[in-house]
Amino acid sequence: MTxxxxxLAQIRSIREVSQGQAVPYVGRSRIGRLVLSLAILVAEExxxxxxxxxxxxxxxxxxxxxxxxLSRRCSRLVDISRHLSQPSEPLAERWxxxxxxxxxxxxxxxxxxxxxxxxx
Amino acid sequence: xxLKNECAIWLYGSHARGDADLLSDIDVxxxxxxxxxxxxxTSVLPFPSPLSITQYSWQEMQRMAQYGSLFLQHLHLEGxxxxxxxxxxxxxxxxxxxxxxxxxxxxxxxxxxTVLRDVRRSLNSPSHLVFExxxxxxxxxxxxxxxxxxxxxxxxxxxxxxSRLIEYMGLTSSWSKEFPALYEYRLYADRRFRRPPNxxxxxxxxxxxxxxxxxxxxxxxxxxxxxxxxxxxxxxx
Numbered sequence: 561m562t563x564x565x566x567x568l569a570q571i572r573s574i575r576e577v578s579q580g581q582a583v584p585y586v587g588r589s590r591i592g593r594l595v596l597s598l599a600i601l602v603a604e605e606x607x608x609x610x611x612x613x614x615x616x617x618x619x620x621x622x623x624x625x626x627x628x629x630l631s632r633r634c635s636r637l638v639d640i641s642r643h644l645s646q647p648s649e650p651l652a653e654r655w656x657x658x659x660x661x662x663x664x665x666x667x668x669x670x671x672x673x674x675x676x677x678x679x680x
Numbered sequence: 681x682x683l684k685n686e687c688a689i690w691l692y693g694s695h696a697r698g699d700a701d702l703l704s705d706i707d708v709x710x711x712x713x714x715x716x717x718x719x720x721x722t723s724v725l726p727f728p729s730p731l732s733i734t735q736y737s738w739q740e741m742q743r744m745a746q747y748g749s750l751f752l753q754h755l756h757l758e759g760x761x762x763x764x765x766x767x768x769x770x771x772x773x774x775x776x777x778x779x780x781x782x783x784x785x786x787x788x789x790x791x792x793x794t795v796l797r798d799v800r801r802s803l804n805s806p807s808h809l810v811f812e813x814x815x816x817x818x819x820x821x822x823x824x825x826x827x828x829x830x831x832x833x834x835x836x837x838x839x840x841x842x843s844r845l846i847e848y849m850g851l852t853s854s855w856s857k858e859f860p861a862l863y864e865y866r867l868y869a870d871r872r873f874r875r876p877p878n879x880x881x882x883x884x885x886x887x888x889x890x891x892x893x894x895x896x897x898x899x900x901x902x903x904x905x906x907x908x909x910x911x912x913x914x915x916x917x
Contacts, residue, residue, distance in 0.1 A: 582788060585792075590798065592815070593802060596807075612809075612875075613814075613868075646736070648709070649744065
């Protein structure tokens with residue numbers, strides 16, 4: 561499985577969360593897993609050492625538009641995740657309110673990743 | 681910057697308990713119906729940054745109180761008010777003083793099982809090993825915190841919930857001794873500890889199996905808890 565396919569599979573797994581119980585708890589770790597996969601993908605393509613934890617990724621000067629976009633989306637997911645998942649207790653109500661924003665972000669990321677597959 | 685009077689600030693966690701160490705962060709709860717900038721919080725607290733700040737609205741706190749939130753039980757057990765003025769003076773304390781028993785234990789258990797399945801699946805990818813070890817440490821500890829709470833002995837420190845529940849459930853005592861090494865991955869994920877050396881998949885698989893055994897035992901306790909609505913035996917440290 562390539563890094564791109566792994567990211568796409570993880571996007572689907574986050575969408576599936578909405579149909580189960582314990583949505584915020586499971587969602588929190590699945591978003592973390594996606595952010596890590598995305599950061600690894602960007603690092604691979606930028607020739608950087610792969611990160612081992614999910615976080616925003618800092619690119620060196622002059623990356624391609626695609627890498628800049630993926631890196632920006634990675635940071636957005638980190639921000640959304642921080643808001644939805646408090647360190648103390650993730651709340652179902654907060655997830656319900658933030659879910660649409662997260663879905664929009666996932667949809668845009670999915671499109672970007674698929675475009676990358678087509679252009680290869 | 682100034683804080684509005686509807687804002688309550690509480691300290692909880694190791695600094696409130698008095699067992700903080702060099703790895704501890706400073707856990708601060710901010711309850712406000714308006715978003716509060718971190719700078720305005722740090723400016724009124726007698727602690728150096730960085731703080732681990734949790735923000736909830738009053739409405740969110742009310743909803744958490746309705747299901748007997750474990751976080752609110754944590755606050756009730758050891759939290760300390762740092763700043764409460766005007767109309768919110770004593771408001772959080774009153775909310776905490778009438779918490780019902782926790783009612784979402786089954787939901788939490790479902791979440792723990794699902795995350796455990798996710799971890800097992802993800803271990804096929806070596807690049808995720810450190811993250812999955814940190815996730816396992818989190819799930820194992822959270823399951824122990826839940827177990828202690830439903831057995832009438834709530835406990836929220838870093839390792840006591842683990843040792844207490846392992847003993848109570850009659851699980852292998854060496855797990856308690858080995859858990860701090862696993863938890864180093866969680867501390868590393870929080871940027872509070874160096875990267876543990878030589879992470880390996882074997883360790884992850886061992887802790888997956890242990891977590892599953894713990895969850896299976898916990899499920900029995902939760903079923904008893906839900907059906908009897910009382911826990912006849914309490915555990916003691």
